[in-house]
Amino acid sequence: MFSLRGVGRVLSRSCWKSLEVSRQRLAVVSMSSGARPRVFISRRIPEEGRALLAATCDSVAGVDGILCLLTDTINGELLDAAGPNLKVVSTLSVGYDHIDVKECARRNVKVGYTPGILTAAVAELTSVLLSPGIRAVENGEWGTWKPMWLCGPGLDGATVGIVGFGRIGVTVGRYLKPFGVASFLYHDSFQKPVEASELGAEYASFDELLAKSDFVVACCALTDETRNLFNASAFKKMKNNAVFVNTSRGGIVNQNDLITALQSGQIGAAGLDVTTPEPLPTDSPLLKLDNCIVLPHIASATHKTRAAMAVLAANNLLAGLRGDRLPQEVES
Numbered sequence: 520m521f522s523l524r525g526v527g528r529v530l531s532r533s534c535w536k537s538l539e540v541s542r543q544r545l546a547v548v549s550m551s552s553g554a555r556p557r558v559f560i561s562r563r564i565p566e567e568g569r570a571l572l573a574a575t576c577d578s579v580a581g582v583d584g585i586l587c588l589l590t591d592t593i594n595g596e597l598l599d600a601a602g603p604n605l606k607v608v609s610t611l612s613v614g615y616d617h618i619d620v621k622e623c624a625r626r627n628v629k630v631g632y633t634p635g636i637l638t639a640a641v642a643e644l645t646s647v648l649l650s651p652g653i654r655a656v657e658n659g660e661w662g663t664w665k666p667m668w669l670c671g672p673g674l675d676g677a678t679v680g681i682v683g684f685g686r687i688g689v690t691v692g693r694y695l696k697p698f699g700v701a702s703f704l705y706h707d708s709f710q711k712p713v714e715a716s717e718l719g720a721e722y723a724s725f726d727e728l729l730a731k732s733d734f735v736v737a738c739c740a741l742t743d744e745t746r747n748l749f750n751a752s753a754f755k756k757m758k759n760n761a762v763f764v765n766t767s768r769g770g771i772v773n774q775n776d777l778i779t780a781l782q783s784g785q786i787g788a789a790g791l792d793v794t795t796p797e798p799l800p801t802d803s804p805l806l807k808l809d810n811c812i813v814l815p816h817i818a819s820a821t822h823k824t825r826a827a828m829a830v831l832a833a834n835n836l837l838a839g840l841r842g843d844r845l846p847q848e849v850e851s
């Protein structure tokens with residue numbers, strides 16, 4: 520049986536807050552078979568999802584399923600502590616780079632995630648970040664109106680390069696098209712003619728996309744291939760006034776290289792919803808730059824989206840406990 524004490528130790532090492540708080544979030548789900556599987560919910564989640572799980576909560580002794588967040592590292596150490604009873608890990612996120620999917624598969628632990636339902640919210644925020652704010656207002660630098668002060672590229676007539684042309688990347692393009700974007704370029708591990716045709720987007724090599732785009736929007740998952748993809752060499756290939764936007768994962772960017780590129784004028788500006796680490800330390804140079812805006816990983820933070828994510832994560836968990844295929848299962 521899964522020892523909660525053991526889990527608490529592993530989780531706190533992985534930045535899960537206090538075990539005492541987490542303990543209150545344990546729920547036990549009665550299954551129709553009469554068995555009483557136990558699940559661990561790592562943080563307070565929207566009521567819509569919690570209610571699905573907590574209806575028959577009656578014990579905190581161990582778990583058969585874990586409902587986790589993108590900030591929880593699910594690795595071999597945690598799976599060891601969970602032991603052989605664990606059937607399913609359900610993450611309340613579309614990204615699952617925090618989960619060792621291969622290790623889960625090796626142990627027959629299913630992994631669920633929440634794709635699709637957060638696409639619109641993330642695409643919406645990504646579009647907003649294309650006009651990075653500046654600190655002039657807060658810093659008292661807002662003097663008289665000046666014709667050339669803080670100008671940047673506009674979307675009308677611009678070339679937008681989307682790196683990672685999945686659900687979110689395509690939706691970003693769809694949202695931006697009415698602003699008069701002249702051309703869309705996309706880069707992904709393979710060409711996607713169907714999605715591209717809707718936008719009239721052209722496939723480009725990574726280097727070509729960087730060189731031609733006025734806006735470079737990163738919408739790709741964090742994988743071994745994309746880790747540190749945006750590094751000094753990538754920023755050197757971008758236009759000097761290009762705006763770089765990242766709403767995917769901080770790990771796809773070499774953050775020190777980004778800071779240098781922003782400080783030196785190698786690129787024009789950046790809008791970031793994700794950083795390394797998270798939370799970003801308040802003394803990070805990123806927060807001192809006029810040409811960079813940083814948001815605290817809130818791209819999917821609408822009530823509707825988070826509630827839908829919670830329901831899907833709960834349903835993934837319940838399906839895994841029943842031994843069924845998950846509504847949204849990560850393929851290993």
Ligand SMILES: O=C(O)C(=O)CO
Pocket residue numbers: 589611612613614615637767818819
């Ligand atoms: O779902 C994710 O992967 C996020 O980053 C937050 O919505």
